[in-house]
Amino acid sequence: MEQGTLFVKLESAREALPVQGRVVISQTVNGVRVLEIELVTDEDGLTQPVTLDAPDRSISLDPASTQQAWAAYDVEAYADGYSDILLEGVQVYSGVEAYAPISMLPIFPSQAVSPTAVTADTGSTSREAQQDILHTTIPAPAIRGGSASGPAPLSTCATQPLVLQSVFIPQYITVHLGKPQNSAANETVSFPYYIKNVCSSEIYPTWPENAIRANIYAQISLALNRVYTEWYPSKGYNFNITNSTQYDQYYVSGRNIFTNISRIVDDIFNTYLRRVGDFAPYYAEYCNGTTVTCKGMSQWGTVSLAESGLSPIQILRRYYGNNFELVTTNDIRAIPSSYPGTPLRLGSTGNNVSIIQRQLNRIAKNYPAIGQQSVDGVFGATTQSAVRTFQKIFNLTQDGVVGKSTWYKISYIYVAVKKLAELGSESEPYPGGSGDAPGSGTDSIQQGAVGAQVAAVQYYLSYLAQTFYPTIPNIVPDGIFGAQTRSAVIAFQNTFGLTADGIV
Template structure:
């Protein structure tokens, strides 16, 4: 059993009162109340307690599997589960709840089952064991004689589902989750945990659909490889081929991913910790690493230059590692903005920080951009992008190339093509950074420093010659 559950228990669950495609009402109820209703509708309160607990384990895991895999939302529905016993579990709105069942559910509603090393809740299929049977699933009536023989709920569960069943207890509870769609569109240059989820899922899907190219590295940066994979996925599954992950593409990826991983079947291939793509976007907190953390540090550094309440940063501290210094800076920013001082970055803190950063860029007086803290946009610059920020990066590369022969000059056309990528990689190797070819905060800082040094070196006194042509082109 994992030390900490990567699955969260939703505070509420939305139930469709009918078959999936029927024109029926949706109701949203507390998750614990939903389980109490299902248990009161499907089993008897007079059964032995261990039999009741065994059944509730199965009912909780079944419902959580539907939520975790977004089985229905990934098909375009706006609910988590149905009350049709042809598809799901029985749920009767407004029914009376048995007191002993209510007490048991309160004790165990955030416990669930997994199989082996898989981390998703088990698709715990079950049937009544009298009028219907389900090989490999739990027989509801079959739990009673086992409990009467003195077997515990855990022993009963394993007798039906196998000895490799794990019991995850005290899983964390999260606010109303709804769908995992974060409400924003992802495109070239974006960097986030959600982009990493997209990359991981597309890589797994590509195992079954080889025409979808692999994405390396999986780093949360929406680069040209990611865009190519998105386009190939959209082409494969008859979506608009625009290379952008909006709501329809997000959920289609989730649906296909669920199917190729078979996350809702008894013989599930399983989702392991090493390849987990969490259903719910995670926070950035101490211990996190990667480009998302580096971008966070960059925003904090820019804002810290203008607000005395925040600590100052040096370029070599933008290391992409969420350590104590980053936590303290985040806490200081939250304190300054009147946000909960958690030291972790949720979507509210991120949006506030981004807004503060953009306000600073808009408000500061006009000056030579190389002489100020470089204003990196809120996206990474990656191959395939176009625009003024790319053009500016190309100008910087060409300034650096004047003094560093190993750096190739590039065309200043605002198009981030292979030549720009290769030139960025050379600059990164020159300053000891990973040669990714993508321009993030630290790469941008070093490029600005190098270009600034080159320009400063071209400013000569009378009779001096810097060793390379200077003049009108140098001020570009």
């Protein structure tokens, strides 16, 4: 047996709040628990890394091997005021650091029903009597036996995909946890996290770095093609992509991520593959290359090509052709500031340093280990220390330099904590006065209603959607109960096991 490492991060409100709690890492063999390690998270929601046994690394580098290339562990998370979480099958590989970012859901005083259990390999939901723990099972990596063989037909609808006016990196992407035509939950996550999840779910983190990078470029391009062409919205669907490998690529709700994959994605998440002379991201078809072949990239083939010394673009051109190039865009929607183009480090000065200092100061209210500093536009030792602490908390390379990945992560977290603040105590009170429920008897609020109580309902739904429950669509409080508000109410009712009638 060789060894890998695992650490856990408890967070809430889409990374805006660290959660202090208790974590139990265990392993069960033939029904007997053979390992149990109990940890506590610090003020930034982090546990210490734990060294764990894992199978030999060589297994994950052999396409003919039938042995399991990872060790499976269970992670339980507990924190006062939050639902308990159980992740089954967290994957640990030899020589690789894994981390499990766990999104904790608060228990609200009026929440009288049990939380929903999510089984990650199907995306299905179920509600069992007396259930009191959120439960996710992480399936085996899906090194493809099937192919994402081009945009698959979805229905008899003849509507052609729309094409946006520019290629951009979306801050969020909405994933349908099933085939497009099947009833399943949607999950909205940040675009970088989506790519980290897909890569962690589709290939082994032990592969050579250039092989991992080539796969990530293909995964980014495929996803951006779906966004750019508005493939699913143009057909009436309310999501951007599915997690079905028959149509798109594999995303597993709630799974653990690998540090090396995470850091590569942070470095290249805004770079995609396109044909020379074209504008759109290329629909980069790929398959496993062993049991199934396709006209696109072989996932296992990238390993041998990387081992022979090929760069990521050379690997991609081997499969897609020499008339392809990698393109980087700094158009990242819904993030307030664009990367200045060169890293900020000790000795840097100017407005961009002031931006980082101001954003870190605001983030430090939620993550106090970062500390406060003067906003003077001078990148001194205090700013360097704050940057390193931020990088440690959010699993970035701890070099104290604000490169592209750190810049955008600071911007993303700044948006998250500000949004939470604007919905809470740092903003004006919610519209609608006291927010009292409708009166007794048959009084209710439904489509067509207007006024302060409607605005209050919309505010609460917006707060839940933006902070804790991405299954609820975000709406703008305007005091008018229209179709969008009704859809948000129905999503809320489904999330909490209420009658889904759209009536409050």
